[in-house]
Amino acid sequence: xxxxxENYQLYLNGIWTTLQICFYAGxxxxxxxxxxxxxxxxxxxxxxxxxxxxxxxxxxxxxxxVLFFMAFAIPTLGLNASYFVFGTIGLxxxxxxxxxxxxxxxxxxxxxxxxxxxxxxxxxxxxxxxLVILPQAVRSIVPPLGxxxxxxxxxxxxxxxxxxxGDLYETxxxxxxxxxxxxxPVLLGVALGYLIITIPAGLxxxxxxxxxxxxx
Amino acid sequence: MTxxxxxTPMIRVSAVDKYFGSLHVLSDIxxxxxxxxxxxxxxxxxxxxxxxxxxxxxLEVVSSGSILVDGVPLPEEGRALAELRADVGMVFQQFxxxxxxxxxxxxxxxxxxxxxxxxxxxxxxxxxxxxxxxIADQAEKYPAQLSGGQQQxxxxxxxxxxxxxxxxxxxxxxxxxxxxxxxVLEVMADLAEEGMTMLVVSHEMGFxxxxxxxxxxxxxxxxxxxxxxxxxxxxxESDRAKDFLGKILTH
Numbered sequence: 001x002x003x004x005x006e007n008y009q010l011y012l013n014g015i016w017t018t019l020q021i022c023f024y025a026g027x028x029x030x031x032x033x034x035x036x037x038x039x040x041x042x043x044x045x046x047x048x049x050x051x052x053x054x055x056x057x058x059x060x061x062x063x064x065x066v067l068f069f070m071a072f073a074i075p076t077l078g079l080n081a082s083y084f085v086f087g088t089i090g091l092x093x094x095x096x097x098x099x100x101x102x103x104x105x106x107x108x109x110x111x112x113x114x115x116x117x118x119x120x121x122x123x124x125x126x127x128x129x130x131l132v133i134l135p136q137a138v139r140s141i142v143p144p145l146g147x148x149x150x151x152x153x154x155x156x157x158x159x160x161x162x163x164x165x166g167d168l169y170e171t172x173x174x175x176x177x178x179x180x181x182x183x184x185p186v187l188l189g190v191a192l193g194y195l196i197i198t199i200p201a202g203l204x205x206x207x208x209x210x211x212x213x214x215x216x
Numbered sequence: 217m218t219x220x221x222x223x224t225p226m227i228r229v230s231a232v233d234k235y236f237g238s239l240h241v242l243s244d245i246x247x248x249x250x251x252x253x254x255x256x257x258x259x260x261x262x263x264x265x266x267x268x269x270x271x272x273x274x275l276e277v278v279s280s281g282s283i284l285v286d287g288v289p290l291p292e293e294g295r296a297l298a299e300l301r302a303d304v305g306m307v308f309q310q311f312x313x314x315x316x317x318x319x320x321x322x323x324x325x326x327x328x329x330x331x332x333x334x335x336x337x338x339x340x341x342x343x344x345x346x347x348x349x350x351i352a353d354q355a356e357k358y359p360a361q362l363s364g365g366q367q368q369x370x371x372x373x374x375x376x377x378x379x380x381x382x383x384x385x386x387x388x389x390x391x392x393x394x395x396x397x398x399x400v401l402e403v404m405a406d407l408a409e410e411g412m413t414m415l416v417v418s419h420e421m422g423f424x425x426x427x428x429x430x431x432x433x434x435x436x437x438x439x440x441x442x443x444x445x446x447x448x449x450x451x452x453e454s455d456r457a458k459d460f461l462g463k464i465l466t467h
Contacts, residue, residue, distance in 0.1 A: 043293045044293065111310075111312075113308060113310050113312035114312060114314060114315070116275055116306075116308065116312060117306075117308065117312035117313070117314065117371075117374075118314070119275070119298070119301060120273055120275065120301050120304070120305075120306035120375075121301070121302065121325065121326035121330065121374065121375070121377075121378055122298050122299065122301045122302025122303075122326060122330040122378060123298065123325075123326070123329060123330060124295065124298045125293075127329055127330075131325065131329065132314055132316075135316050136314075136315060136316050
């Protein structure tokens with residue numbers, strides 16, 4: 001297990017890069033997922049169709065395939081950016097389908113009378129969603145959304161496998177294949193690294209859940 | 217029939233049909249409500265009276281026919297519809313107060329976000345309305361902390377805060393414990409006296425007798441009788457109305 005103590009700086013760098021991917025992907029996926037959920041409950045049929053199509057595509061397409069597209073198809077369109085950017089965006093788009101469905105289930109948990117009351121005092125669709133529905137939906141959105149976010153943290157390893165330089169997963173492969181370290185301790189280190197991210201994330205979730213449960 | 221007005225009627229419903237699937241819930245409805253008139257809609261459950269109420273601000277969409285509110289056809293979804301709804305107050309059977317907001321915030325939300333009133337001004341006006349419906353002391357509480365009667369009075373205040381041209385009441389007392397019905401009806405009767413145009417779907421015969429100018433009796437999606445309260449209760453013409461009154465007045 002010496003590999004862990006000798007290379008802890010590498011592992012720390014890996015954790016830091018993974019955290020960065022997850023932070024940006026998390027932010028982006030929450031924005032996109034919320035917008036798509038808004039589309040799916042919109043009174044306008046074209047928006048609903050767009051939302052449904054979005055979810056169908058990204059929920060049913062393996063993450064690896066989405067990332068392949070980001071890695072190989074997008075650059076052929078003449079868009080150039082680091083793979084950190086493409087990998088993060090790919091991860092965010094893929095996850096947005098699941099974020100959308102978690103948010104939509106929360107929206108559906110709010111009694112329809114709330115939306116009717118909001119509309120009948122003249123609030124528009126987005127106002128109704130933002131001021132009345134979403135604040136009440138949060139309570140039932142948080143637990144499933146938390147699972148989605150933790151799954152995303154773990155999925156970031158797949159973006160790492162595509163060569164986002166220096167994330168936790170890539171650190172592991174570098175140590176074992178390039179430097180010839182024994183695989184089992186290296187991978188235990190990688191697993192430990194993900195736990196260092198996901199367990200506090202889970203605790204944070206529990207805290208948020210208690211917070212929104214008390215708030216009305 | 218008091219406020220005979222030469223203006224356009226507040227509400228004009230022409231040849232409206234409404235289907236839920238194959239169920240014909242509103243069948244060729246024509247209706248005009250002049251300004252200031254208080255109309256009570258009676259009828260057995262399933263007669264379409266709630267649907268009639270809900271199509272008037274497009275919470276339900278009609279299958280065919282036209283609806284004009286203050287001379288303006290009901291718009292499709294979008295900003296124009298939101299603007300129209302701001303002028304049409306609605307009170308629901310289940311109150312539907314915003315559960316995450318205090319009573320005063322329930323009342324000021326529309327004025328601030330839709331009418332763009334300043335927060336202080338909206339609050340002042342909101343408190344005035346809460347005093348008027350007798351629950352000013354509950355302003356900072358949340359809906360779940362209030363009794364049903366208090367919640368419904370708050371819901372009326374919320375609707376009035378938009379300064380609506382017309383108020384729709386969809387069975388406003390049907391979800392209340394009996395001892396709370398009168399406090400809500402009193403608020404409504406005051407409103408009627410002040411000249412508000414009102415359409416009230418209700419089972420409250422006493423309110424219909426005292427406060428209504430006009431009674432619509434509906435059955436099977438049709439307006440079967442359209443008359444004064446006195447004539448409806450004392451000499452109903454249709455068999456269905458007689459049958460209905462017989463059932464509710466015998467006990």
